[in-house]
Amino acid sequence: MKKAILLPRKYIQGRGVIGEVGQYAATLGKTAVIVWGEHAKAAAGAQVLASLEAAGVKGIESGFGGESTHAEAERIAQVTRDATADVVLGIGGGKVIDTAKAAAIYADAAQIIIPTVASNDAPTSACTVWYDEAGAMIGFDLWSANPDYILVDTDIIAQAPIRTFISGIGDAFATWFEADVSRVAHRMTCSGGIPTMTAIAMARLCYETIREYGLQAIADVRVKTATAAVEKVVEATTLLSGIGWESGGLATAHAIGNGLPSIPETHAYTHGEKVSFGLMTQLAIDDSIDPDLRQDTAAFLAEAGLPVTFAEIGIDGLGEDRLRAFAAQVAGEGSFVHNHPFEVTAADVYDALLSADAYGKQIKTELVS
Numbered sequence: 001m002k003k004a005i006l007l008p009r010k011y012i013q014g015r016g017v018i019g020e021v022g023q024y025a026a027t028l029g030k031t032a033v034i035v036w037g038e039h040a041k042a043a044a045g046a047q048v049l050a051s052l053e054a055a056g057v058k059g060i061e062s063g064f065g066g067e068s069t070h071a072e073a074e075r076i077a078q079v080t081r082d083a084t085a086d087v088v089l090g091i092g093g094g095k096v097i098d099t100a101k102a103a104a105i106y107a108d109a110a111q112i113i114i115p116t117v118a119s120n121d122a123p124t125s126a127c128t129v130w131y132d133e134a135g136a137m138i139g140f141d142l143w144s145a146n147p148d149y150i151l152v153d154t155d156i157i158a159q160a161p162i163r164t165f166i167s168g169i170g171d172a173f174a175t176w177f178e179a180d181v182s183r184v185a186h187r188m189t190c191s192g193g194i195p196t197m198t199a200i201a202m203a204r205l206c207y208e209t210i211r212e213y214g215l216q217a218i219a220d221v222r223v224k225t226a227t228a229a230v231e232k233v234v235e236a237t238t239l240l241s242g243i244g245w246e247s248g249g250l251a252t253a254h255a256i257g258n259g260l261p262s263i264p265e266t267h268a269y270t271h272g273e274k275v276s277f278g279l280m281t282q283l284a285i286d287d288s289i290d291p292d293l294r295q296d297t298a299a300f301l302a303e304a305g306l307p308v309t310f311a312e313i314g315i316d317g318l319g320e321d322r323l324r325a326f327a328a329q330v331a332g333e334g335s336f337v338h339n340h341p342f343e344v345t346a347a348d349v350y351d352a353l354l355s356a357d358a359y360g361k362q363i364k365t366e367l368v369s
């Protein structure tokens with residue numbers, strides 16, 4: 001069976017590395033289109049513009065409409081073509097990054113990605129998740145290339161709201177559990193092959209790093225410090241998880257996490273928070289999981305402040321009919337739940353959702369006592 005792995009060209013992480021953006025952009029060309037929102041510009045704008053200027057790269061700001069839509073990516077691609085720019089620079093959260101990647105592909109330009117939050121594992125991937133104008137997820141595209149350069153400035157990441165950092169941990173903590181499903185079942189991943197040993201090892205290191213340093217890193221980011229624990233966890237949530245999911249594969253945790261946005265009551269919750277409850281559900285559906293590992297994982301998520309119950313993702317009042325309809329949607333054709341090496345039905349998903357919620361409540365009670 002064919003194996004494959006998708007990798008970015010270069011990943012750079014550390015305090016103040018955003019100041020090096022000009023030197024990397026200069027290796028790609030003379031003109032860069034900059035995609036950023038107001039927050040990212042306020043956090044990093046001066047440093048980015050100064051660095052580009054010092055390297056002799058012309059920067060053109062495209063603005064950003066706020067959603068990762070096809071229309072917005074095409075608009076930025078047109079700005080890129082009109083300027084005959086060589087590179088698109090995406091600076092901000094997941095939606096800015098995903099839109100910048102698409103615009104660069106459309107305009108046949110190179111990509112530099114600078115995440116200003118560690119809330120998800122979009123920065124290293126070759127994929128764009130699409131939303132409609134109202135903010136509902138409508139699908140994704142997988143591109144032919146990963147970003148050329150990814151600069152992760154931990155000084156900036158540590159200044160971002162703590163909830164973004166914890167959400168990144170929720171997204172990344174599921175990575176190894178999901179990749180291991182694809183490894184066992186020999187499933188195709190976004191790479192176009194089954195998982196390599198490398199992707200699985202990266203996913204496992206992601207899990208181990210977050211399990212060991214995650215709670216310390218959360219404490220450190222609460223007081224806005226970029227410590228060694230924060231550096232390790234950012235590498236795990238951005239680089240290891242990014243490659244781990246894309247070339248390692250997904251399973252129930254993301255089937256639930258990507259499905260929950262269809263329930264309006266969950267709109268206040270982040271992707272990583274939804275994946276956290278998705279992982280709780282995966283641990284309930286997979287009988288090969290060691291009970292001690294299930295217990296340890298649920299306790300870690302709860303201690304990290306991530307959702308482990310219905311109430312914590314806004315679906316405690318959903319009722320049986322809507323919950324069964326959601327379970328049927330999650331168990332639909334093409335769902336990641338079918339990556340498990342056993343059959344998963346709508347009834348299985350429904351029961352696992354209830355079991356996850358009950359287990360989460362039990363774990364939270366134990367933590368308090």
Ligand SMILES: [Zn+2]
Nearest residue numbers: 121171271275
């Ligand atoms: Zn995710």
